[in-house]
Amino acid sequence: MHEFSICEGLVRAVRQEMKKHGAPAGSLRRARVVVGALHQIVPENLEFAYEVLVRDTEAAGSRIELRVVPITAKCGACGWTGTVTPPVFLCGACNSGDLELTTGKELYLDNLEIEQDDG
């Protein structure tokens, strides 16, 4: 359940950003988060943690939206680039294990969707 530790940082970031952008309490609809597939994050656990941790804050009522980034790599032996599917971290062309991961480790709050008055 490391999702709770991670989510604490997320909710802190969400609240700070709301304040910074002058978003009033209750105006946040969605917090969009980007997660690299290398992280062992269970979306349901993160959603649950988020729901619990935003309760009684100005972000209450908002939802978390996850976008998962696949793991991609570059082969140090033959130069191949492509997607890697755990638990096998081998080059798709020459089978070498000399891979440098180019994506898949991301974990960040990407953007906030805020409701605003048109007037």
Added chain:
Amino acid sequence: MTAKNIKVYRDLMGANATWAAKTRRLLEGERVAMVNLIGSPGSGKTTLLEKSARHLKKTRFAVLEGDVETTRDAERIQKLKVPVSQLLTGGACHLEAKLVHYALKDLPLDRLDLVVVENVGNMVCPAEFDIGEDAKVAVLSVAEGEDKPLKYPLLFRESKAVVLTKLDLLPHLDFDLKACLEYIRQINSAAPVFPVSAKTGEGLKEWAGWVLQLK
């Protein structure tokens, strides 16, 4: 009512990464290496430490024991006359960089070459958290089954070495050593694997030799 999107880009591991970087600077300044042992409860992490101590005599080392409850592991290490600090997470399933940083500050770092951290018994969460170590090491006992690397790939991917413990039990198990080594190679071809037995002493010297070269 309409909605507007505000681009923010905030790294969610940022706070942990900041503490881990602080720890790296601290340890570099004191010329101390740090190893982070990660494995399931009962994989033999504490016993590995107890039995490796003899082979680490050439170096001045201390141990940080991470547990959810009790100081039992720290008491075991204390018997070796090695400086030890017990970190109790009180329920948390892993150690985070800030807690480790403060624990390190309580150790006599100017008189040490090496700190070995025994993380909370868990193959999932500790793999996610950088604590400022030089190397994560996966500890897997042969009693757990050869397919564990496939089930917990992040740990084996993030580790710089793998220790296979309880090798003396092999004759009593259906553990497929060859398959296990192949799974580890598929996940992390650069990581050396040290098969050891704390009972017979097999492999401990080689494992300790690898730790010593981290300095």
